[in-house]
Amino acid sequence: MELLALFFSVMIVNNFILAKFLGLCPFFGVSRDLRSAACMGAAVTFVMTAASAVTWAVNDHVLIPFGVMYLQTIVFILVIATLVQFVELVIKKLSPMLQRVMGIYLPLITTNCAVLGVCLLNIKQQMSLSEAIVHGFGGGLGFALVICMMAGIRERLEMSRVPLAMQGVPICFITGCLMALTFFGFQGLFAG
Numbered sequence: 001m002e003l004l005a006l007f008f009s010v011m012i013v014n015n016f017i018l019a020k021f022l023g024l025c026p027f028f029g030v031s032r033d034l035r036s037a038a039c040m041g042a043a044v045t046f047v048m049t050a051a052s053a054v055t056w057a058v059n060d061h062v063l064i065p066f067g068v069m070y071l072q073t074i075v076f077i078l079v080i081a082t083l084v085q086f087v088e089l090v091i092k093k094l095s096p097m098l099q100r101v102m103g104i105y106l107p108l109i110t111t112n113c114a115v116l117g118v119c120l121l122n123i124k125q126q127m128s129l130s131e132a133i134v135h136g137f138g139g140g141l142g143f144a145l146v147i148c149m150m151a152g153i154r155e156r157l158e159m160s161r162v163p164l165a166m167q168g169v170p171i172c173f174i175t176g177c178l179m180a181l182t183f184f185g186f187q188g189l190f191a192g
Contacts, residue, residue, distance in 0.1 A: 003134045010135055011142035013187055016114040018146055018180040023114030027147055028172055036101055037151035040109075041144025043087050043102070045137065047109055048118050051080050052136025055119040056129050076119045081110045114143060149179065 016022045023044075030040040055076045063069050088106050092099045099106070109115060118139045122132040153175055162171050 007134050007138040010138040015142040016139050018183045022117045023112050031147050031150040034151040037147045041147050044143050045140030047083050048115050048136040048140035050083050051119050052122055052132045054079050056132040059123050080115050084110045
């Protein structure tokens with residue numbers, strides 16, 4: 001039951017984009033169309049889940065025993081970069097068109113602060129391996145949910161009459177703020 005509460009808490013209430021403001025670059029950059037947003041969401045979900053498991057194991061079995069906790073950030077970034085390279089190779093092999101659509105955004109997952117943030121939060125909050133995996137998976141699904149919602153809204157905004165001064169990024173920021181306020185309404189639903 002605790003894992004389920006953690007999952008929904010990180011997915012909805014403590015969403016990395018809307019509550020922690022991590023991962024805003026791909027949130028605004030890739031959410032122009034729903035297909036790209038869904039692909040980015042799936043890739044981030046996979047990388048967050050895998051990175052949560054691998055970084056927890058590296059921290060618990062390498063960094064702590066050898067007393068090199070000061071290397072945590074560098075090691076975590078290397079782990080994330082390796083996982084992103086793996087995802088990029090798989091996508092390139094399975095769907096070259098999808099790889100072209102994702103373009104520069106796929107390698108940018110390496111520097112996505114939401115992915116690094118979930119790994120660091122797992123350690124800071126002293127989560128077990130199962131909690132870390134659930135935290136990473138829920139965080140990734142929350143990321144995917146929000147980026148897909150934003151893509152759907154932006155597609156509708158393209159057909160709407162938006163004042164010239166508000167077109168593009170300004171209306172996206174306002175939309176993101178309204179989404180954050182909406183998700184804030186779930187605050188009492190889940191502990192965490």
